[in-house]
Amino acid sequence: MPFALLLLGLAVFAQGTSEFMLSGLGPAIARDLGVSVSTAGALTSAFAAGMVVGAPLVAGLARRWPRRGALLAFLGVFLAAHVVGALTDSFTVLLVTRVAGAFANAGFLAVALVAAVGMVPAGATARATSTLLGGVTLACVAGVPAGAVLGELWGWRAAFWAVALVSLPALVAVAWSVPGGAAEGAPPALRGELRSLRDSRLLVTLLLGALLNGATFCTFTYLAPLVTEVTGLGDGWVPAVLALFGAGAFLGVTVAGRLADRRPLAVLGCGGLALGAGWCALALGAGHAVLALALVLAQGALSFGVGSTLIARALSAAPGAPTLAGGFATAAFNVGAAVGPWAGGTVLGAGLGYRAPVWVSAGLVAAAFVVAGVAGRGIRERRADGQPLRR
Structure with a gap:
């Protein structure tokens, strides 16, 4: 992978830490x-909603x-939003900074x-996407637990300051590594790009991404109280x-x-089935510490493995919209990231207990399979009738 792509992952690491650390x-x-x-x-929902819009x-x-x-401007605004968030005593102001940062x-x-x-050859879209999203996963490994430790030692504001500080070297890295100027060429007409986004396969992929990411965030947002109140682990276990x-x-x-560029449907099908089964197993076995910890590891792998494959599929399905494809893929996945915590909070507010968000996650994965089945049948019928797949 190009070194510039790895450096872009540093900025994504800072942003991923911010997105996930509130759990x-x-x-x-x-x-x-x-x-x-x-x-x-x-x-968390406000951040995701800001990303959707x-x-x-x-x-x-x-x-x-x-x-x-563009990258430097966005990263500068992101840094400033976290400085304001770290200084405020108002929940409303904090909410606004989350939307601005989003x-x-x-x-x-x-x-x-x-x-x-x-930056990569045509056949390496999935690998490039996964490399960039590796910054998000490293945020889960190091950034989010570090934020939880900082919050426990010096208060939650320390975590916001830490994100702002990590963003500074990311600014330098982007300025140094990403080429600028007009060498990238003029983009296609906006109307043409929007027309390309009407591809039925792309729309289905985006809907599947929203459902599966909703399942991920529904449980992840409330993972801390699940492991302390249901699994019985102490607060010190939360970062781990x-x-x-x-x-x-x-x-x-x-x-x-490494697999999705060659066998994307196998990754999506087998990974999706395992993901749904894993949420059910976690809901049933959350009271057993060893089983719960093993399932947390497995669900992290399955959620992000299937999710990154769907993002790569979305980008590949919109070759006529190179500029907007990334934006709509990001928006679709964050629809799920907004709806998931809301759904989890709703079942918690109804008094259904801390296992309830995990059952909601399982239901969202099941809904994704229903959508995929219905869409696949429609595509096969249109092919049999000789109808185009674009609408």
């Missing part, structure tokens, strides 16, 4: 700002900007995905459990990146 900081934020745990969980919007606005300039994150990731695919999930995620994107 370990939610209770502390709730106590400090005087809100409930489920209300604090809305910070921001990804296609800022991708469209920045499509004619030099990539280096817009910046969305723009950065949308441009970075397109840049990453452009989060790191375990992240280690699985890194393993998943690494393996999937």
Whole structure:
């Protein structure tokens, strides 16, 4: 993989740490700002909602900007949002900074995905995508647990300061490694790119990504209270459990990146079945520490392995929309990241217990298989009738 692509992963690491770290900081934020745990969980949904709206919007606005300039601008706004978040005593202000940081994150990731695919040969899209998303998984392994430790030792604000500090060398790395100027060429017309996004296979892929990422975030957002209240582990175990999930995620994107360019349907089918079964097993076996820890590792691997494969499929399905494809893929996945915590918070608020979000995750994976089955049948019928697959 090109060295510039690895350096882009450093910025994604900082942003991934911010996106995921609230799973370990939610209770502390709730106590400090005087809100409930489920209300604090809305910070995760707000970040994801900002990315949903921001990804296609800022991708469209920045499509004619030099990539280096766009990446630096987005990363600078992201850094500033975390400085303000670390200083505020208002939950409302913190919520606004999460949305602002999400817009910046969305723009950065949308441009970075397109840049990453452009750095590698045509047959290595999945591997390039998984390399970039490796920054997110490393955030789960190191950044998120470190944020939880900082929050436990010096308060949740320390984690926000840490994200801002990590973003500084990421700014330098992007400025040094990513080419700028007009050498990238003029993008296609915006209307033509939007027309390319109507491909039925692309739309199905985006919907599947939203459902599966919703399943991931539904459980991950409330993983800390699950392991402390149901599994019976102490608060000191939370960083280790989060790191375990992240280690699985890194393993998943690494393996999937090597397999998905050759056998994407096998990765999606077998991985999806195992993912749904794993959520059911975790819901049933969360009270047994060894089993729960093993399943956290496995679910991290399966969630991110299948997810990164779907992102690569989305980019490959939209060759006529090189600029907006990354934005819409980011938006679709963050629809799930917004809906998942909301769904988990809803079942928790209904008094169904900390296992309930895991059952919701299993249901979302089942829904994804229903969608895939219906869509696959429709595609086969259109092929048999000689109808085009684009609409």
